[in-house]
Amino acid sequence: MPKKITIYDIAKELKITAASVSRALNNNPKISAKTRKLVQETASKLNYKPNRLALALKSGKSNNVGVIVPKINSNFFSSVIRGIEDELFPQGYHVIICQTYELGTREIENINALLNAQVDGILMSYSGATSNHDHLNFIIEKNLPLIFFDRKADIEGVSSVTINDFVGAYEATKQLIQQGCKHIAHLTIDRSLEIYKDRFEGYQKALLDHGMQVQEDFIIESESTLEGGKTSIQKLLELKQIPDAIFSASDFVALGAIRELKAKGIKIPDEFCVTGFSNEPFTNFMELPITSVDQFPLEMGKMAAKVFLEQVNNKETKIEKNVVLNPKLYVRKSSTKPSNSKSKKTNNK
Amino acid sequence: MPKKITIYDIAKELKITAASVSRALNNNPKISAKTRKLVQETASKLNYKPNRLALALKSGKSNNVGVIVPKINSNFFSSVIRGIEDELFPQGYHVIICQTYELGTREIENINALLNAQVDGILMSYSGATSNHDHLNFIIEKNLPLIFFDRKADIEGVSSVTINDFVGAYEATKQLIQQGCKHIAHLTIDRSLEIYKDRFEGYQKALLDHGMQVQEDFIIESESTLEGGKTSIQKLLELKQIPDAIFSASDFVALGAIRELKAKGIKIPDEFCVTGFSNEPFTNFMELPITSVDQFPLEMGKMAAKVFLEQVNNKETKIEKNVVLNPKLYVRKSSTKPSNSKSKKTNNK
DNA sequence: TAAATTTGCGTTATCGATTACATAAGCATA
DNA sequence: TATGCTTATGTAATCGATAACGCAAATTTA
The missing domain is CATH 3.40.50.2300 (Response regulator)
Structure with missing residues (x-):
């Protein structure tokens, strides 16, 4: 079984250091054109693929978002997820799916799992039967974008996309x-x-x-x-x-x-x-x-994704957005x- | 905004080292009962949550699997995904969704993205119109479990779950x-x-x-x-x-x-x-x-997940399994x- | 009581990438 | 030729966790 190719392998091949390889691959100006070309050629020759986990750990950004729905195999929710995926994949985000089966305990479990996975945000259809929002506070306190769709609760600082x-x-x-x-x-x-x-x-x-x-x-x-x-x-x-x-x-x-x-x-x-x-x-x-x-589940998903993108791209300013779509x-x-x-x-x- | 709690924060609080904290939290026997208790209490007091990214980087196991389908908003595919999720979530795996929209180029893109994300396996409904399996070889060479469901191709070493x-x-x-x-x-x-x-x-x-x-x-x-x-x-x-x-x-x-x-x-x-x-x-x-x-899309998803689990849990032995479900x-x-x-x-x- | 063993914990390297800082080489200027 | 300024590259810390290794203290055995 072939070992994974890292920037160190490229560095060794070219007798330079990993730092230079990193610079060459990231269009960092502090590298000579010659070295850059050499690195890029070697990278594709060795079929190098960046390890997103390492990147995520270093940067604190996983490029994953969590989506929580009661169940995925329903036309409504799978269409919302499609809308989300359609919008976020081109932006380099991956969607992690979680189901609650309408159970409050599963909602808490899912949120914890997603937080452990260091997702960059959570989009959820909130079961919220209870008025106890403790498990949501972990998300809010971390300043992680949280967007409700379809089913929401009125919580300060939490955005939502619903229909009227x-x-x-x-x-x-x-x-x-x-x-x-x-x-x-x-x-x-x-x-x-x-x-x-x-x-x-x-x-x-x-x-x-x-x-x-x-x-x-x-x-x-x-x-x-x-x-x-x-x-x-x-x-x-x-x-x-x-x-x-x-x-x-x-x-x-x-x-x-x-x-x-x-x-x-x-x-x-x-x-x-x-x-x-x-x-x-x-x-x-x-x-x-x-x-x-x-x-309009597809539009709802897309809109929720857009609100999420707005929030991650403006981390410093706290924006709460409550989008209400018109039904037909x-x-x-x-x-x-x-x-x-x-x-x-x-x-x- | 509150900073993230790591094992180092717990260590500092208790004036011990991170290694001891790690041992205490992982039921490692090389730690005294007293320290273990202290660590566990402090961990829950500080609301510590393990960083799965760090763990994944260290262990080489992300506990994520990629699922690739033509589109998610169809009853068949969303039901398969449900089956997969139902089976894998209790085992600690997260499901990352990708869609191909029936496009070969998207399939390649998705596979690369999933490989970069260091998924532990890929379950996919293979579009496979062409006989060119190059993009699959990257998966196979890495010895990553690859399981086809519904739509398959006959490739050595690749398992499949289909109906007859x-x-x-x-x-x-x-x-x-x-x-x-x-x-x-x-x-x-x-x-x-x-x-x-x-x-x-x-x-x-x-x-x-x-x-x-x-x-x-x-x-x-x-x-x-x-x-x-x-x-x-x-x-x-x-x-x-x-x-x-x-x-x-x-x-x-x-x-x-x-x-x-x-x-x-x-x-x-x-x-x-x-x-x-x-x-x-x-x-x-x-x-x-x-x-x-x-x-039986639900059963198909569950079976695909089970075949995946068998393969990750027996990494050393190469097993190819071709499950054919009976339709009704x-x-x-x-x-x-x-x-x-x-x-x-x-x-x- | 001395030697041998066990126990508990600290030190340090590691996973794969990025990046601030240091440094050496190359070039231009005085 | 000595000095300053760029430019390209190397060194080392970092993200958060784990684990091999080493060592001192505690415990067991002779």
Whole structure:
């Protein structure tokens, strides 16, 4: 097995010192053109590759960033990561992936592991169910760039890139109202998370702004799964006043709901309208395409990366940036009543 | 900004040397219980965190692995990565993500970047359109574990974890034959990639084994997109002999095909059966669920990680392992003719 | 009690690169 | 020719951890 080539090997070959080799390879002016040429030739002849670990140790800059997400195998998060990678790789950064599986303990573990690995910054979707930010303080105290995306907490000095969940939910609900739906239910997930709280509030505000009432029993919380949608519909259908539309904070719940509604013989969109959230690819693949709110995960990732770059490149000045992206409602068949089917708003991404 | 705590800070605090601190923290027996306790207390008091970079430089082991995929935001690849991460994180490894965007140049760039970063191994889905493996030789020469997953090339000393694409395609085609389909077309992607070549051959073999002929004009190559499915169907419908089923090597192409068939007024599955490949989540979400072949990406990732672990833990012995996972056909409505709809084989994952 | 052994800790080199400082050689100027 | 100024190169410290080696003190054995 061939040994690793270091600048010392190049130095020995040319009977000079490692310092000169280093200078030659880094376009340092304090070296003669002749030596530089010789070193560069020898380097490529020996197939020299700089050891980034040594460089990182010396400079205190690893050129790695950590990205923490609940799970990587979801369309939303993998698209955010793609956006981050697309933006950071050309700048010489590598992305280290960590998953929390929605577990607070894993979040702490991951942060510690990333800090030990000397990452130059952490981009994370913050689970932040608790208000205990101790593990984040280690990052902040070290003056390491920390950027939240999608799920954030309001912490001084911490930047964030999110979408306006409130507006997304408001627009989605408004569209249902405009379709003539009178009793609009809301299927939500864990409202201790800001994103779901905001979607709930957007829904509420849209109803109130249009002279409609918010009914407590129309708000059903479940997991973000098809099963969650099924059981939620079952609960709604047991009410005295049955709703005629739902705005779901999750596309998966929306799909589960649609399936259950169909199973009960309820016609969509004629008798019942459904709108989801996230614009998961499948919402547009269905024979009955589902109206949904796009969160632009790719752009979110890119923006988070840009905010990170701004911060590492201006270490001295402390900048907190809170970018809020605008979501976009894609109105599709699941919430377009036949009488309105020629609506200009219909939009198939 | 607080300075980083190193073992030297602990040493100074206790008026001992860094070597003793190191021994105390690493359960080295050559240290007294009293000193060990003192060091451990001081370490946690000062919130000491080991610098993995220094450790990596010293030991020559970074505890990072590189994973190279065409793109991360696809259900298949993000699931493989999840499998890898699930398996490697508990073993103290971090996963560095790289994308090739299906570009050979990016593959070389990524490999060089990972080698510079001193990763302990590389797991990759090999684009390998060309037969030029020069950039891989750098990895192999360094005796670094290299594991292919999904897309491989047969290179001595390189392990791989793949699924049996041939069998998957064979089973899928056989099921169509058993449904009574007489003219089965095949929609494929780039057959210079082994996976697509194998699927094509499985299709071919199934036809021949059942006394059917392989028709050259029934094989249509396109991109793995909905659009690809649409244009492929258009070509097939222009033939003198129109097929009555397709086996598609891609779920996206299958979906595009289904849409176009419906647009032409062709009834699925009554007049035409369709089967895809990959078992993308949406295939089972549709109102007309699509028959597809599951590739078990999570298991593939876990297995690739396990093969990697075996190799790093047995550096001295050179082991080449070629794991072939069995795919599973999920028979759904798109390929189940009404007369056979009670078939025992129907399976909804 | 002296010799032999064990134990605990300090000294120092090392991993691979960068860089401040020192120094020698080359050249121009007086 | 002596002096000053560049320029190119060498020397050595540094980043943070580990580990071989050496040595003194403590302990065991004869």
